Every structure is written in structure tokens, then in C-alpha cells.
Amino acid sequence: MTRIVDPPCAQTDPELFFAQSSGEDERAPHIKQAMTICAGCPFKAECARAGLDAVVDEVWVQGVWAGVFVPSVGGIRRRESLQRLEVLAGVTVRELREVRRLEELARLQRLEARGLASWGDVYRMKVAAA
Incomplete structure (x- = not known):
């Protein structure tokens, strides 16, 4: 029987992992604690991917992802x-x-094939990529 294991962060307060203000950095006590929790985590790759997905989705939340503190400012x-x-x-x-x-x-393209989108929508998407 396979046992499902939760990441260490699932067993702690999620607020530890997110900066309270834009001026915080890795020296803040709760950020240090979050980075310590992440240190031995076996799920770092998955967590890092989730952080990058948040960047791509443009719903970025500053804080600690996979043991890496990412500030809000560029x-x-x-x-x-x-x-x-x-x-x-x-x-x-x-x-x-x-x-x-x-x-x-x-x-x-699937929507266009079913008549739910125009060929122009698909064409504009292809042109935008070029």
C-alpha cells in the first residue's frame, strides 16, 4: 500500500511563506522559518513549477517557493x-x-472545428506567435 505524503509546508501556517509587505526580504523571521521548512522538502521541483506557473498566469504572489524567496518588485x-x-x-x-x-x-482550433470560433480567431493567434 502506498502512503501519500504531504509536503512539510502543508503542515504549517501558509502565511509563513508569503511576505507581508513589498519591503520584506529573506531576513524577515517568518521568511527564514519558511526557507528552513523548505530546505529538506522532497517536493521542491513541483513547488518551483507551481511558482513559475503563477508567473505565467500573472497571479504572482511574492514569497517563498521551493526554498527560494522571490520579492514582489522587479x-x-x-x-x-x-x-x-x-x-x-x-x-x-x-x-x-x-x-x-x-x-x-x-x-x-477545436472550437473553430465545431463552429464555435471563427477561422479569424485561429489566424490571429497564429500571426501573433510569428
């Missing part, structure tokens, strides 16, 4: 954090965006 620190997440996840934000674009194109 700049070098945010870019470096996202690069660390990409390494952990084994995929880049650019690749994830391309996958989403192809999924949307396939969805439009």
Missing part, C-alpha cells in the same frame, strides 16, 4: 530568484508561456 534579485526556480523546476518561464500559447491555439 529587478536583479527577482530575476535571479526566478532563474533559481527555473533550475529547480527544469523548465523556463518562456517555455511555459509557449506551452500555454499552443494549448490556447489548440483550444481555438
Whole structure:
């Protein structure tokens, strides 16, 4: 019988993992605690992917993902954090965006085949990608 194991973060207060203000960084006590919890987690790749998916979906929440603190404000620190997440996840934000674009194109083509979208919608999607 296989036992389902929850990640360590599921057993703690989720607020630990999210910055309370845009000025917080990895020195904040709760952020340090969250990073410590993540240190030995076997689900880092999945967590990093979830963080990158949030970036692609443009619903980004600042905080700790897979043991990496990602600040809310742009700049070098945010870019470096996202690069660390990409390494952990084994995929880049650019690749994830391309996958989403192809999924949307396939969805439009299915709708067009059923008469629920125009060929113009599909054409505009293809042209936008070029």
C-alpha cells in the first residue's frame, strides 16, 4: 500500500511563506522559518513549477517557493530568484508561456472545428506567435 505524503509546508501556517509587505526580504523571521521548512522538502521541483506557473498566469504572489524567496518588485534579485526556480523546476518561464500559447491555439482550433470560433480567431493567434 502506498502512503501519500504531504509536503512539510502543508503542515504549517501558509502565511509563513508569503511576505507581508513589498519591503520584506529573506531576513524577515517568518521568511527564514519558511526557507528552513523548505530546505529538506522532497517536493521542491513541483513547488518551483507551481511558482513559475503563477508567473505565467500573472497571479504572482511574492514569497517563498521551493526554498527560494522571490520579492514582489522587479529587478536583479527577482530575476535571479526566478532563474533559481527555473533550475529547480527544469523548465523556463518562456517555455511555459509557449506551452500555454499552443494549448490556447489548440483550444481555438477545436472550437473553430465545431463552429464555435471563427477561422479569424485561429489566424490571429497564429500571426501573433510569428
